[in-house]
Amino acid sequence: MSSSPAPARAPLTWRQRLSRWDQRLSPYLFISPFFLLFLVTGLFPIVYTAWVSLHDWDLIMGQGPFVGLQNFQDVLGSANFYKALRNTFSIFLLSSVPQVIAAILIAYVLDANLRAKTFWRMGVLLPYVIAPVAVSLIFGKIFADESGLVNSLLGTMGIDGIGWHKSPFAAHLAIATMVNFRWTGYNALIFLAAMQAVPREIYEAAIIDGASRMHRFLHVTVPMLRPTIIFVVITSTIGGLQIFDEPRMFDTSGLGGADRQWMTMTMYLYELGWGPQVSFGKASAVAWLLFLIIVLIGLLNFAITRRIASGGSAHPTTRRTRGRRG
Amino acid sequence: MKPTRRTVLAGTAAAAAAASLAACGGGSGSDSATNADGKVELTVATFNEFGYEELFTQYMDENPDVIIKAKKAATSDDARKNLMTGLAAGKGLADIEGVEVAWWAELAQYAQKFEDLASPEVEGRWVEWKTEAATVDGKLLGYGTDIGPEAIAYRSDLFAKAGLPSSREEVAALLEGGWDTYFEVGQQFVQAAGIPWYDGAGGTYNGMIQQVANPYEKSDGTPIPLKDNADVKSVYDQLAAHKDLSAGLAQWSEDWTAAFQNDGFATMLCPAWMTGPIQGNSEGVEGWDIANVFPGGGGNWGGSYLSVPAQGKNVEAAKKLAAWLTAPEQQIVAFKAKGTFPSQKKALESADVTGVTNEFFNDAPVGQIFSDRATAIETQPFVGPKFFVINTVVADAITRWDVDGGDPAASWDQAITQYDELGLS
Numbered sequence: 219m220s221s222s223p224a225p226a227r228a229p230l231t232w233r234q235r236l237s238r239w240d241q242r243l244s245p246y247l248f249i250s251p252f253f254l255l256f257l258v259t260g261l262f263p264i265v266y267t268a269w270v271s272l273h274d275w276d277l278i279m280g281q282g283p284f285v286g287l288q289n290f291q292d293v294l295g296s297a298n299f300y301k302a303l304r305n306t307f308s309i310f311l312l313s314s315v316p317q318v319i320a321a322i323l324i325a326y327v328l329d330a331n332l333r334a335k336t337f338w339r340m341g342v343l344l345p346y347v348i349a350p351v352a353v354s355l356i357f358g359k360i361f362a363d364e365s366g367l368v369n370s371l372l373g374t375m376g377i378d379g380i381g382w383h384k385s386p387f388a389a390h391l392a393i394a395t396m397v398n399f400r401w402t403g404y405n406a407l408i409f410l411a412a413m414q415a416v417p418r419e420i421y422e423a424a425i426i427d428g429a430s431r432m433h434r435f436l437h438v439t440v441p442m443l444r445p446t447i448i449f450v451v452i453t454s455t456i457g458g459l460q461i462f463d464e465p466r467m468f469d470t471s472g473l474g475g476a477d478r479q480w481m482t483m484t485m486y487l488y489e490l491g492w493g494p495q496v497s498f499g500k501a502s503a504v505a506w507l508l509f510l511i512i513v514l515i516g517l518l519n520f521a522i523t524r525r526i527a528s529g530g531s532a533h534p535t536t537r538r539t540r541g542r543r544g
Numbered sequence: 545m546k547p548t549r550r551t552v553l554a555g556t557a558a559a560a561a562a563a564s565l566a567a568c569g570g571g572s573g574s575d576s577a578t579n580a581d582g583k584v585e586l587t588v589a590t591f592n593e594f595g596y597e598e599l600f601t602q603y604m605d606e607n608p609d610v611i612i613k614a615k616k617a618a619t620s621d622d623a624r625k626n627l628m629t630g631l632a633a634g635k636g637l638a639d640i641e642g643v644e645v646a647w648w649a650e651l652a653q654y655a656q657k658f659e660d661l662a663s664p665e666v667e668g669r670w671v672e673w674k675t676e677a678a679t680v681d682g683k684l685l686g687y688g689t690d691i692g693p694e695a696i697a698y699r700s701d702l703f704a705k706a707g708l709p710s711s712r713e714e715v716a717a718l719l720e721g722g723w724d725t726y727f728e729v730g731q732q733f734v735q736a737a738g739i740p741w742y743d744g745a746g747g748t749y750n751g752m753i754q755q756v757a758n759p760y761e762k763s764d765g766t767p768i769p770l771k772d773n774a775d776v777k778s779v780y781d782q783l784a785a786h787k788d789l790s791a792g793l794a795q796w797s798e799d800w801t802a803a804f805q806n807d808g809f810a811t812m813l814c815p816a817w818m819t820g821p822i823q824g825n826s827e828g829v830e831g832w833d834i835a836n837v838f839p840g841g842g843g844n845w846g847g848s849y850l851s852v853p854a855q856g857k858n859v860e861a862a863k864k865l866a867a868w869l870t871a872p873e874q875q876i877v878a879f880k881a882k883g884t885f886p887s888q889k890k891a892l893e894s895a896d897v898t899g900v901t902n903e904f905f906n907d908a909p910v911g912q913i914f915s916d917r918a919t920a921i922e923t924q925p926f927v928g929p930k931f932f933v934i935n936t937v938v939a940d941a942i943t944r945w946d947v948d949g950g951d952p953a954a955s956w957d958q959a960i961t962q963y964d965e966l967g968l969s
Contacts, residue, residue, distance in 0.1 A: 278632045278654050296965045358798050365802035383797075384948040470796040473936070476943030477950075477958075492625070494650065494932030495966070 271502035310458035312394035325409035342403035354467030589638035595882030686849030690884035692815030701831030740791035842920030
C-alpha cells in the first residue's frame with residue numbers, strides 16, 4: 219500500500235483513518251499481551267528490586283531508610299559473595315560440559331538401530347521425572363562422607379574415602395553429578411530429535427567416500443547439530459547460574475556447608491533475604507549482581523554463537539574436503 | 545465515533561487483563577468472621593506433631609458454634625516460612641499459629657503483629673522460663689505447649705565394656721557436676737573403649753550455650769562483639785580441647801543417622817523429643833538408656849507455643865481456643881498421643897506424665913526423668929533478634945573443625961571476620 223498521500227486528495231474520512239490505524243497498530247496490539255505481562259511480571263520486579271536494593275529493607279517490616287549503594291558495598295565486601303560466585307561457576311562447568319558431551323553420545327547410540335527403541339528412549343528420560351528432592355535423598359546416601367556408597371566402594375579398593383561435604387571441589391562434583399543425573403537424558407532426547415533431522419543422504423555420501431563410523435560422528439553428526447548444541451548450551455547456562463535445589467538439599471541445614479563450600483549465588487541470596495538477617499536490601503543487591511552477571515554471560519554467549527554461526531556457513535566445504543581425505 | 549469490532553475486542557482484552565491482575569492481589573482469605581451457618585471458623589496451623597487431632601473434635605463437640613480447621617506443615621521450617629510470609633503480607637495466616645521457641649528471637653521485633661495473650665486466668669500455668677521466653681515488653685505472645693528438657697542418653701552396653709558403671713542411677717551419679725566432669729568421664733571412656741564419647745561438638749555446643757545467660761547479646765539487645773565474647777570463646781575452647789571425644793557428626797546428617805547403627809558414639813544430649821529419633825535410628829540396637837542428669841544443672845532445647853496473629857478475624861474466639869488447648873488437662877492428652885512433653889506445672893506433677901516409662905530405653909521412667917530435668921532448668925538464655933545470625937557464625941566455625949577436619953584457631957579467626965562482615969555493631 220502506498221503511503222504517500224497525494225496533495226490534491228480529499229481528507230480521509232473517519233472510517234478510512236480508523237482502518238489505517240488498524241493496519242498499522244493491530245500487529246503491535248496483538249503481540250502486546252506478552253509485553254504487558256512481561257512488564258508486570260518481569261520488568262517491574264527487576265526495577266523494583268533495584269529500588270529495594272538501595273534501601274535498608276526488612277522482610278516483614280518492609281522499607282527502611284535509603285542507604286544508597288551500601289548494600290552493594292556490603293555484599294561485594296563479603297567473602298561469601300566470592301565463594302558463591304566461585305561455587306556457582308564451578309558447579310555450572312562441572313555439570314554443563316560433561317552433560318552436553320554425554321548427551322550427544324547417548325543420543326548417537328539411541329539413534330542407532332536398536333531393538334525396543336521407545337523403551338530405551340523413554341528410559342533416559344526417567345531420571346528427569348524423579349522429583350529433585352527424591353534425587354537428593356538418593357544421592358545423599360551415595361555421597362555421605364562416612365556411610366556413603368561411593369566411599370564404601372573406595373574403601374573396599376583400599377582407597378581413602380573422599381570428603382564429599384568437606385572439600386569444595388568434591389562437593390561441587392557430587393552436586394554436578396546430581397544435576398547431570400537429572401538433565402543428561404533430557405538433553406539427549408533433544409539431540410536425538412536433531413540427529414534424526416540430519417538427512418540420511420549425507421551419511422550415505424560419507425560412507426561411499428569411505429568415512430568410518432567415528433569420522434561420520436565427528437564430521438557429519440556433530441557439525442549438523444551445531445544449532446541444537448547452541449540451544450542446549452544457552453538453556454543450561456541459564457539453569458546452571460540459577461542452580462538452587464540440588465545444593466540446598468545437599469545437607470540438612472541447606473546453607474551450603476560450614477565454610478559455604480557449595481553455597482551458590484541463589485542460595486546466598488536466599489540466606490540474606492529469608493535467613494536470620496531478613497535483609498531484603500542485601501538480597502536484592504545480590505539479585506542485581508546476579509542479573510548483571512547473567513547479562514554479561516548472555517553477551518558472551520551471543521558473541522560465541524555468532525562466531526559459530528558464521529563458522530557453520532563455511533562448514534560444508536570443510537566437511538567435503540575432510541570426507542575426501544577420509 | 546463508531547468503534548470497529550476489533551477495537552472493542554482489544555478494549556475487552558485490556559480490561560480482562562487488568563481485572564485478572566487485580567484479582568492477583570485478592571488472596572484467598574475469607575473476609576467474614578462467621579460462615580454461612582453463623583458458626584465461627586477457626587484455623588489452627590501447626591507443624592510436625594502437636595497431638596491435637598482428638599482435642600479438636602472434643603472442642604467442637606463442646607462448642608457447637610465453632611468449626612476448627614487444622615493446617616499441618618510437614619516441617620517446622622515450612623511453617624516458619626509460611627508464618628513469615630503471612631506476617632509480611634498482612635494476611636493469609638491461620639487464627640492460631642504454632643510457633644517454635646527458637647522463632648521468638650526474630651518474631652520479637654514484630655510483637656505488634658501478635659495479640660497479647662496475658663490474662664489472669666492463665667497466670668502461673670507454665671514453668672516460669674517458658675513464659676518468659678515468649679514475653680516481649682510485658683506482652684505475652686504465645687501460650688506454651690511442649691518443652692524439651694535435656695537429660696543424657698547413653699549406651700549402657702558400651703559403658704560396661706569400658707569398665708564404667710552402667711545402671712542409670714550410677715551413671716547419673718557419675719556425671720553429676722559440670723561440663724568438666726562430663727568431659728573427664730568422656731576421656732576415661734574413650735581411652736578404655738576407643739569409641740567417641742558424644743555425637744558431635746555442634747549438638748554439645750547447643751546444650752552448653754543454652755546455659756549462658758547472655759550468649760550473644762546484652763539484655764537490651766545490643767550484640768556483644770564476638771572477639772570480646774569471653775563466654776562463647778570459653779565454651780568454644782572447651783569443645784576444641786576435647787576434639788578427640790567427638791564423633792565429628794553433624795546432627796541429622798546421613799552419617800549421624802548411620803552412626804546409631806554401628807556404635808558411633810556412647811552418649812548424647814537428649815531433650816525429651818529426641819527419644820523418638822534415637823529409637824528410630826537405632827532400630828535393632830540394644831543398650832540405650834537415659835540418665836537423670838545434665839551437666840551444669842538443666843537445659844532446654846526446643847518446644848513450641850500457640851500464638852494468635854493480630855490480623856485474624858476472630859481473635860477473641862482464637863484466644864479462647866488457644867487457652868483451652870494449652871491447659872494442663874489437654875496437654876496431657878497431647879502428650880499421650882504424640883509424646884510432646886508438657887510445659888504446664890500441673891501437668892509436670894501429674895501422675896499421667898510422671899508415670900510414663902519407655903521400653904526402648906530399658907524401661908527408663910522418662911516421665912519422671914524429664915519432669916525432674918524440667919524443674920532443674922532455672923533460666924533461659926537471652927535470645928534477641930541477632931541471636932540466630934551470630935549463632936550460625938559460631939556453629940559454622942565449630943563444624944569446620946569438628947566435621948570438616950579444619951583447625952579450631954583458624955576457624956575462630958574466620959568466624960570473627962564473618963561477624964565483622966555482618967555489620968551488626
